[in-house]
Amino acid sequence: MSNSKPIGFFDSGVGGTSIWKEVMQLLPRENSIYLSDSKNAPYGEKPIEEIIALSKKNTEKLIAMGCKIIVVACNTATTNAIRILRDTYPLPIIGIEPAIKPAALNSRTKSIGILATKGTLSSKLFSKTSELYSEDINIIEVVGNGLVRLIEQGKQNSAEIKELLFELLKPMLDAKIDYLVLGCSHYPYLVPVLKEILPAEVTIIDSGEAVARQTKKVLLEHELMNNEDHKPKHLLFSNADSKVLAKLVAAEENNLEVSYLDF
Numbered sequence: 001m002s003n004s005k006p007i008g009f010f011d012s013g014v015g016g017t018s019i020w021k022e023v024m025q026l027l028p029r030e031n032s033i034y035l036s037d038s039k040n041a042p043y044g045e046k047p048i049e050e051i052i053a054l055s056k057k058n059t060e061k062l063i064a065m066g067c068k069i070i071v072v073a074c075n076t077a078t079t080n081a082i083r084i085l086r087d088t089y090p091l092p093i094i095g096i097e098p099a100i101k102p103a104a105l106n107s108r109t110k111s112i113g114i115l116a117t118k119g120t121l122s123s124k125l126f127s128k129t130s131e132l133y134s135e136d137i138n139i140i141e142v143v144g145n146g147l148v149r150l151i152e153q154g155k156q157n158s159a160e161i162k163e164l165l166f167e168l169l170k171p172m173l174d175a176k177i178d179y180l181v182l183g184c185s186h187y188p189y190l191v192p193v194l195k196e197i198l199p200a201e202v203t204i205i206d207s208g209e210a211v212a213r214q215t216k217k218v219l220l221e222h223e224l225m226n227n228e229d230h231k232p233k234h235l236l237f238s239n240a241d242s243k244v245l246a247k248l249v250a251a252e253e254n255n256l257e258v259s260y261l262d263f
Helices: 016-024 050-063 075-089 100-106 126-134 147-151 159-174 187-195 210-219 243-248
Strands: 007-010 031-034 067-073 111-117 138-143 179-183 204-205 235-240 256-260
Touching: 007 016, 007 050, 016 031, 016 067, 016 210, 016 235, 031 050, 031 147, 050 067, 050 126, 067 075, 067 100, 067 111, 075 126, 100 111, 100 126, 100 204, 111 159, 138 159, 147 159, 147 187, 159 187, 187 204, 235 243
Parallel strands: 007 031, 007 067, 031 235, 111 138, 111 179, 179 204, 235 256
Antiparallel strands: none
């Protein structure tokens, strides 16, 4: 397998670009293809059978496009479909889970908040992870209803989303959390607004950096690192309006193309 082949990413929309950015920052020589399945966003409100079917569709598209490894840049797809994807397809597949472990181990107030989609919070994988670290920790789980749709519309800094976040975070503030775990790859784009709402002593964590480290580890293990000294090529596709996707990655450079693709 050629090491110059791209790393594939998919998410239920534009949010997974928060993961894509972390991976590309750590692995600046790698080429990439990103699929934003905005047409079907959000996955978090869909039945598990549909989440699995969409995850397989995206994976098969990335394989057909020549990807050497796939990053499932979606919490809901990971927690509901990662095992099936790994059992079905021959290439390495990396998932993303809410960073409960570091929050639980480092919490001083013994109270942490998890903001995630319904699909993630109701999954077996999430429940298993949560049980491992919740023995002496108060975990406040909140479903971020409406957040993904607003981010998909480019409204992550709007008054509307700020008002919604105030409402969603109230149980966490009442419980005196000192860590907020972002359990959806869309949510890192809300950090500026979250910092306005939360007390300064609350640490916000997501899974982006951990996923980037794991991607590098797997590439090394499978001898798939791209060591060519060249400018990488990044192709980002949306099956809906690609304007929001283009805006979120506008600050990035290095041969980046954003366009519409029907998949």
